[in-house]
Amino acid sequence: MEEIDAEVLDSLETRKKISLMIKNVHLMYEKNLNNKMSEDNMTVSQSMILFYLYKNSGGVLNPVDLERHFGLSRPTITGILKRLEAKGFICSSENPKDRRYKQIRLTDDGLGCLRTVEGTLRKMNEALCFGFSDEETEVICGFLCRMIENLNGCRETNL
Numbered sequence: 001m002e003e004i005d006a007e008v009l010d011s012l013e014t015r016k017k018i019s020l021m022i023k024n025v026h027l028m029y030e031k032n033l034n035n036k037m038s039e040d041n042m043t044v045s046q047s048m049i050l051f052y053l054y055k056n057s058g059g060v061l062n063p064v065d066l067e068r069h070f071g072l073s074r075p076t077i078t079g080i081l082k083r084l085e086a087k088g089f090i091c092s093s094e095n096p097k098d099r100r101y102k103q104i105r106l107t108d109d110g111l112g113c114l115r116t117v118e119g120t121l122r123k124m125n126e127a128l129c130f131g132f133s134d135e136e137t138e139v140i141c142g143f144l145c146r147m148i149e150n151l152n153g154c155r156e157t158n159l
Helices: 007-038 042-057 063-070 074-086 108-128 134-157
Strands: 091-096 103-108
Touching: 007 103, 007 108, 007 134, 042 063, 042 074, 042 091, 042 103, 042 108, 063 074, 063 103, 091 108
Parallel strands: none
Antiparallel strands: 091 103
């Protein structure tokens, strides 16, 4: 039986560590962010929806747009939208061009909430990148973008 090259094993171990570290960074970030946002009666998922609505407020947005953009199921998006509407952060109405779809809009209260959440996000991102130079942050972003592209390529080639 052939021996496995130790360098290959070390490489695989490092690659396993990378994926676990990325997952841990994400989980810790989201946990800390959810804890901070809970003071404002918000979650990370809800804030992401609000930011997307704000960024795309020139167009008509409906739940299907949100499902596609975030890659979330219809029940998940519906639940988030119901909670945001109950808080008065969004309102929905029938789309005049296609009555099958709801039209989702950000309210003034939702915009006010976004301003608060934006400050929280800014502080969390500063904490996340503390001690990194601007150049190092750019390099990290580049590496992460390449990883995302690599994984998208895997999906496209059925790996």
